[in-house]
Amino acid sequence: MARSMAPKQDTAARxxxxxxxxxxxxxxxxxxxxxxxxxxxxxxxxVFYYFNSKPELLERVLERYYTAHAEALAAAVASTGSLRxxxxxxxxxxxxxxxxxxxxxxxxxxxxxxxxxxxxLIQRNLRPLFEWITNALGDAVPASGHLAARQFFVTFxxxxxxxxxxxxxxxxxxxxxxxxxxxxxERRAHLHWMVDTFLDxxx
Amino acid sequence: MARSMAPKQDTAARxxxxxxxxxxxxxxxxxxxxxxxxxxxxxxxxVFYYFNSKPELLERVLERYYTAHAEALAAAVASTGSLRxxxxxxxxxxxxxxxxxxxxxxxxxxxxxxxxxxxxLIQRNLRPLFEWITNALGDAVPASGHLAARQFFVTFxxxxxxxxxxxxxxxxxxxxxxxxxxxxxERRAHLHWMVDTFLDxxx
Amino acid sequence: MARSMAPKQDTAARxxxxxxxxxxxxxxxxxxxxxxxxxxxxxxxxVFYYFNSKPELLERVLERYYTAHAEALAAAVASTGSLRxxxxxxxxxxxxxxxxxxxxxxxxxxxxxxxxxxxxLIQRNLRPLFEWITNALGDAVPASGHLAARQFFVTFxxxxxxxxxxxxxxxxxxxxxxxxxxxxxERRAHLHWMVDTFLDxxx
Amino acid sequence: MARSMAPKQDTAARxxxxxxxxxxxxxxxxxxxxxxxxxxxxxxxxVFYYFNSKPELLERVLERYYTAHAEALAAAVASTGSLRxxxxxxxxxxxxxxxxxxxxxxxxxxxxxxxxxxxxLIQRNLRPLFEWITNALGDAVPASGHLAARQFFVTFxxxxxxxxxxxxxxxxxxxxxxxxxxxxxERRAHLHWMVDTFLDxxx
DNA sequence: GATGAATGAGCGTTCATTCAT
DNA sequence: AATGAATGAACGCTCATTCAT
Numbered sequence: 081m082a083r084s085m086a087p088k089q090d091t092a093a094r095x096x097x098x099x100x101x102x103x104x105x106x107x108x109x110x111x112x113x114x115x116x117x118x119x120x121x122x123x124x125x126x127v128f129y130y131f132n133s134k135p136e137l138l139e140r141v142l143e144r145y146y147t148a149h150a151e152a153l154a155a156a157v158a159s160t161g162s163l164r165x166x167x168x169x170x171x172x173x174x175x176x177x178x179x180x181x182x183x184x185x186x187x188x189x190x191x192x193x194x195x196x197x198x199x200x201l202i203q204r205n206l207r208p209l210f211e212w213i214t215n216a217l218g219d220a221v222p223a224s225g226h227l228a229a230r231q232f233f234v235t236f237x238x239x240x241x242x243x244x245x246x247x248x249x250x251x252x253x254x255x256x257x258x259x260x261x262x263x264x265x266e267r268r269a270h271l272h273w274m275v276d277t278f279l280d281x282x283x
Numbered sequence: 284m285a286r287s288m289a290p291k292q293d294t295a296a297r298x299x300x301x302x303x304x305x306x307x308x309x310x311x312x313x314x315x316x317x318x319x320x321x322x323x324x325x326x327x328x329x330v331f332y333y334f335n336s337k338p339e340l341l342e343r344v345l346e347r348y349y350t351a352h353a354e355a356l357a358a359a360v361a362s363t364g365s366l367r368x369x370x371x372x373x374x375x376x377x378x379x380x381x382x383x384x385x386x387x388x389x390x391x392x393x394x395x396x397x398x399x400x401x402x403x404l405i406q407r408n409l410r411p412l413f414e415w416i417t418n419a420l421g422d423a424v425p426a427s428g429h430l431a432a433r434q435f436f437v438t439f440x441x442x443x444x445x446x447x448x449x450x451x452x453x454x455x456x457x458x459x460x461x462x463x464x465x466x467x468x469e470r471r472a473h474l475h476w477m478v479d480t481f482l483d484x485x486x
Numbered sequence: 487m488a489r490s491m492a493p494k495q496d497t498a499a500r501x502x503x504x505x506x507x508x509x510x511x512x513x514x515x516x517x518x519x520x521x522x523x524x525x526x527x528x529x530x531x532x533v534f535y536y537f538n539s540k541p542e543l544l545e546r547v548l549e550r551y552y553t554a555h556a557e558a559l560a561a562a563v564a565s566t567g568s569l570r571x572x573x574x575x576x577x578x579x580x581x582x583x584x585x586x587x588x589x590x591x592x593x594x595x596x597x598x599x600x601x602x603x604x605x606x607l608i609q610r611n612l613r614p615l616f617e618w619i620t621n622a623l624g625d626a627v628p629a630s631g632h633l634a635a636r637q638f639f640v641t642f643x644x645x646x647x648x649x650x651x652x653x654x655x656x657x658x659x660x661x662x663x664x665x666x667x668x669x670x671x672e673r674r675a676h677l678h679w680m681v682d683t684f685l686d687x688x689x
Numbered sequence: 690m691a692r693s694m695a696p697k698q699d700t701a702a703r704x705x706x707x708x709x710x711x712x713x714x715x716x717x718x719x720x721x722x723x724x725x726x727x728x729x730x731x732x733x734x735x736v737f738y739y740f741n742s743k744p745e746l747l748e749r750v751l752e753r754y755y756t757a758h759a760e761a762l763a764a765a766v767a768s769t770g771s772l773r774x775x776x777x778x779x780x781x782x783x784x785x786x787x788x789x790x791x792x793x794x795x796x797x798x799x800x801x802x803x804x805x806x807x808x809x810l811i812q813r814n815l816r817p818l819f820e821w822i823t824n825a826l827g828d829a830v831p832a833s834g835h836l837a838a839r840q841f842f843v844t845f846x847x848x849x850x851x852x853x854x855x856x857x858x859x860x861x862x863x864x865x866x867x868x869x870x871x872x873x874x875e876r877r878a879h880l881h882w883m884v885d886t887f888l889d890x891x892x
Numbered sequence: 893g894a895t896g897a898a899t900g901a902g903c904g905t906t907c908a909t910t911c912a913t
Numbered sequence: 914a915a916t917g918a919a920t921g922a923a924c925g926c927t928c929a930t931t932c933a934t
Contacts, residue, residue, distance in 0.1 A: 091918080107397040109312030113904060123920050128905060130918095190396035192448055193389045194310040199452050206449075210456050226472035230457060234449060234470075235442045235477065242441030245395050246409075249402045253413050254433060267437075269429035273484075274438065281480040294893080316929060326895050328931080333893095337929065497897080513803040515718030519925060529899050534926060536897095592802045598854050599799035600716040605858045612855075616862050632878035636863060640855060640876075641848045641883065648847030651801050652815075655808050659819050660839060673843075675835035680844065683890040687882075700914080722908060732916050734910080739914095743908065 092130040095120045099131075100141050104183030107190050108138055108198070142191075142201050145184055149205060152177035157212055166216055167275045174209075174240055175268050182259075185244040209237065220282055227282070239274065243267050295333045298323045303344050307386030310393050311341055311401075345394075345404045348387055352408060355380035360415055369419055370478045377412075377443055378471050385462075388447040412440065423485055430485070442477065446470050498536040501526045505537075506547050510589030513596050514544055514604070548597075548607050551590055555611060558583035563618055572622055573681045580615075580646055581674050588665075591650040615643065626688055633688070645680065649673050701739045704729045708740075709750050713792030716799050717747060717807075751800075751810045754793055758814060761786035766821055775825055776884045783818075783849055784877050791868075794853040818846065829891055836891070848883065852876050 098120035102111045113134055117124040131137040156173035159166055178185055188205065191198040213236070214229040221227050247258040256263060301323035305314040316337055320327040334340040359376035362369055381388055391408065394401040416439070417432040424430050450461040459466060504526035508517040519540055523530040537543040562579035565572055584591055594611065597604040619642070620635040627633050653664040662669060707729035711720045722743055726733040740746040765782035768775055787794055797814065800807040822845070823838040830836050856867040865872060 105398055106400075107310070107312060109310060110398065112902080114902085124904090125906080125921080126919060132905095134904065186396045189392050189448070192452055193393035193396065195308055195313065196451060202452050203455060206452065207456060210453075224458070226469050226476055228469075230453075231470065231473040234446050234453075235438075235473070238441035238445030238449075239438045242445060243437050245392070246437060246441075248399060249395055249405050249409065250413070250433070250437070252406060253410060255427070266429050266431075267434065270434040270438070273429055277480055277484040280484070281476075315927075317927085326893095327929095328896080329894060331930065511804055513716070513718060515716060516804065518923080520923085530925095531900080531927080532898060538926095540925065595798050595854070596802035598858055599795045599802065601714060601719065602857060608858050609861060612858065613862060616859075630864070632875050632882055634875075636859070637876065637879040640852050640859070641844075641879070644847035644851030644855075645844045648851060649843050651798070652843060652847075654805060655801055655811050655815065656819075656839070656843070658812060659816060661833070672833075672835050672837075673840065676840040676844070679835055679890075683886055687886040687889070721906080723906085733908095734917080735915060737909065 091120075091122060091126070095122060095127055095130055096137075096140060096144065099137050100144070100183060100187075103138065103141065103190075104187050108194065113137075138198075139201060141187075142205060145181065145187070146205050148181060149177060149184075150208065152180075153209070153212075157208075163216060163218075163220055164276070164279050167279070168272055170212070170216075171236075171240075171271050171275060172268070175264070175271070178240065178244055179264060182244070185241045189241065189245045206237075209233070220279075232278070236271075239271060294323075294325060294329065298325060298330055298333055298340075299343060299347060302340050303347070303386060303390075306341065306344065306393075307390050311397065316340075341401070342404060344390075345408060348384065348390070349408050351384060352380060352387075353411060355383075356412070356415075360411075366419060366421075366423055367479070367482055370482070371475055373415070373419075374439075374443075374474050374478060375471070378467070378474070381443065381447055382467060385447070388444045392444065392448045409440075412436070423482075435481070439474075439477075442474060497526075497528060497532065501528060501533055501536055502543075502546060502550065505533075505543050506550070506589060506593075509544065509547065509596075510593050514600065519543075544604070545607060547593075548611060551587065551593070552611050554587060555583060555590075556614065558586070559615070559618075563614075569622060569624075569626055570682070570685055573685070574678055576618070576622075577642075577646075577677050577681060578674070581670070581677070584646065584650055585670060588650070591647045595647065595651045612643075615639070626685075638684070642677075642680075645677060700729075700731060700735065704731060704736055704739055704746075705749060705753060708746050709753070709792060709796075712747065712750065712799075713796050717803065722746075747807070748810060750796075751814060754790065754796070755814050757790060758786060758793075759817065761789075762818070762821075766817075772825060772827075772829055773885070773888050776888070777881055779821070779825075780845075780849075780880050780884060781877070784873075784880070787849065787853055788873060791853070794850045798850065798854045815846075818842070829888075841887070845880075848880060 095116065099111070099116045102116045102119055105111075106115075113127050114124055116137070117127050120127075127137065131140055153170070153173050156166070156170040159169050188202060191202050210230075210233050213233045217229040217232060221229055221232070243258070250258055254263075258267075298319065302314070302319045305319050305322055308314075316330050317327055319340070320330050323330075330340065334343055356373070356376050359369070359373040362372050391405060394405050413433075413436050416436045420432040420435060424432055424435070446461070453461055457466075461470075501522065505517070505522045508522045508525055511517075512521075519533050520530055522543075523533050526533075533543065537546055559576070559579050562572070562576040565575050594608060597608050616636075616639050619639045623635040623638060627635055627638070649664070656664055660669075664673075704725065708720070708725045711725045711728055714720075722736050723733055725746075726736050729736075736746065740749055762779070762782050765775070765779040768778050797811060800811050819839075819842050822842045826838040826841060830838055830841070852867070859867055863872075867873075867876075
């Protein structure tokens with residue numbers, strides 16, 4: 081006899097998911113463990129049973145993204161071919177990842193802008209991409225100066241990430257929902273245009 | 284009998300400045316009114332005497348930036364001449380403003396990524412710039428699609444703002460301090476290069 | 487117009503008194519700040535407003551005893567005359583002090599037997615008496631060995647303090663209430679007999 | 690197939706031993722069942738399986754001491770001969786018992802000074818000794834007054850027990866470790882001297 | 893204007909205990 | 914006999930806010 085139609089997902093996973101949601105919605109500090117437990121429909125003490133503290137819970141949430149991030153970008157990282165192709169591939173992979181993990185950019189920017197405490201965790205998540213871009217651009221750009229790879233890392237990642245974090249703020253000024261499929265496709269096209277424009281200019 | 288010749292800075296202003304600092308350092312939620320009062324060296328109750336609540340205090344902090352922002356950009360907004368000149372002017376004005384208000388980008392991104400509660404306040408601060416770019420680009424870009432003004436707004440503002448917010452996180456991977464005068468000049472050059480590259484491509 | 491007949495004792499003092507009572511009754515660990523606040527008829531948060539933490543509250547309770555202890559013994563400490571007289575004086579002073587501070591012995595023994603955490607606080611309270619006995623006995627006893635002053639310190643202080651802490655436990659086996667005036671007088675006579683007996687033997 | 694030849698110590702006994710240790714170290718209230726289970730290397734729920742509650746666990750710990758106590762003192766209790774010999778015998782037996790059960794005095798004093806809740810348990814442990822002394826002293830002392838047997842019970846037991854409980858506190862003021870073999874021998878000599886002195890005086 | 897005192901609600905965390913397996 | 918999961922109550926402590934002076 082089936083106990084329940086909804087096959088009660090693993091409890092720890094449900095808490096993690098709830099933490100991800102709540103922290104993503106209101107930020108780490110404003111997210112209370114009680115909120116998270118309520119969202120996960122578990123007893124508050126159980127959160128501490130599985131994850132020992134609130135900071136550790138955050139760590140585990142980020143760890144999950146770190147892994148997902150790495151997996152999502154693996155193919156693009158491994159891809160060979162022209163620099164142009166590789167950049168376009170990566171841009172697509174990155175957009176795909178965020179489209180599938182809508183809370184990720186907000187979480188990252190929240191932690192980045194919430195004091196030094198969480199910077200180490202964030203670095204871990206950003207470093208692979210930073211290093212990939214540095215390697216990919218390689219000889220195409222100078223090692224230092226205003227066209228150095230690191231400048232492009234900030235510009236590119238800002239162009240992607242900020243689109244998502246600012247979306248809800250811009251919704252009013254925008255003609256339409258910036259997170260609709262149509263708008264996302266438009267943004268993606270803009271980013272690809274930007275990649276091409278930069279590469280043409282560097283050539 | 285005059286207690287002091289040096290006219291002790293206006294109390295409300297000192298509280299506002301302290302609020303700006305503390306919130307900028309640890310974020311709105313983690314900043315306690317007690318911390319702010321201590322930083323301003325005033326009694327905790329006095330914070331509520333001048334600003335009625337913590338949210339209102341935040342409003343006033345943002346309002347101060349709104350004004351400063353408007354003033355700082357006024358000349359660039361009013362400037363006439365070629366589109367190229369006007370964009371370069373604005374970019375410089377924006378960088379100057381942030382260089383003089385280092386806590387501003389972090390505060391904005393913190394609030395953007397801390398839940399819908401604060402979005403209205405942020406919108407007020409961003410809208411003027413959004414409208415200026417839309418007007419300035421005018422006929423140079425299509426009204427919609429991946430080259431619409433709004434796309435450039437996100438790309439430009441992200442390229443400026445994220446540089447500052449990610450600076451402390453990137454410091455390790457960076458060769459040097461991203462907020463040194465030298466690094467800032469490099470970033471400024473990168474942004475100008477980006478403006479020129481975009482305009483050339485649009486032509 | 488008189489606000490109240492009961493002249494509402496200073497709040498901090500009321501909390502301190504309540505802490506003393508509650509901790510004295512059930513021990514430090516079992517005494518909750520909520521209990522203490524309730525006993526003092528104040529808001530729980532107020533306990534932290536005046537004393538910053540539970541450990542600090544305990545410190546202040548002990549500090550109060552340290553002072554009272556010192557004052558109560560001052561005359562006996564200062565007294566000159568024969569060793570015999572001085573010891574009898576001190577014994578009386580000590581009994582008087584404890585009779586007036588009935589919770590003191592239980593508190594001390596509780597902290598002594600509750601792990602190393604509190605030993606420093608206790609040492610501070612015991613040291614003066616230890617040093618006084620060492621000095622007072624002086625040449626009357628050898629510097630080391632089974633008749634050294636330190637041996638008498640333990641024997642004397644145990645004979646006084648244990649009487650009070652064991653009183654409630656012994657009540658059943660005892661013929662009468664060990665804390666009645668009559669019983670206390672009997673104990674006091676026993677202690678003086680002990681002093682005389684020891685001195686005679688040492689002579 | 691036998692998992693182990695060395696018949697792993699009975700689980701319940703291991704829990705009891707762990708409870709003894711942990712409670713002896715930090716006191717009953719500060720000792721958590723989780724700590725005890727961890728120390729015994731068993732599952733927390735198992736503690737409740739064998740001992741139904743935390744108070745019952747304490748009871749069993751004390752019961753163990755009651756038995757050990759009785760056994761250790763049995764010979765001295767049964768011994769015949771002069772009062773002087775019997776008292777010296779008992780003093781030695783008591784010191785031997787505590788030297789072999791170092792946590793016992795701290796536990797007893799902790800419970801004595803931790804509220805009335807535990808007094809019944811303690812009485813059970815103390816009564817045999819109380820009655821033995823009363824009987825042993827018999828006609829040598831008056832039935833009541835400051836030389837009654839009960840006075841000597843408190844003085845003797847305090848002189849023994851307090852030495853052990855105050856040892857860690859006194860270590861600083863002491864010239865050496867009060868629990869070293871040498872120091873313990875010294876204390877023992879002091880106690881025997883005290884017995885002789887008292888008997889001589891009573892004669 | 894400015895302060896110290898006071899409060900109720902909520903925080904993250906730990907507790908002894910229970911239960912299904 | 915033994916375990917991992919689960920829970921409600923309580924813990925010490927901090928919070929934004931109010932109020933009398």
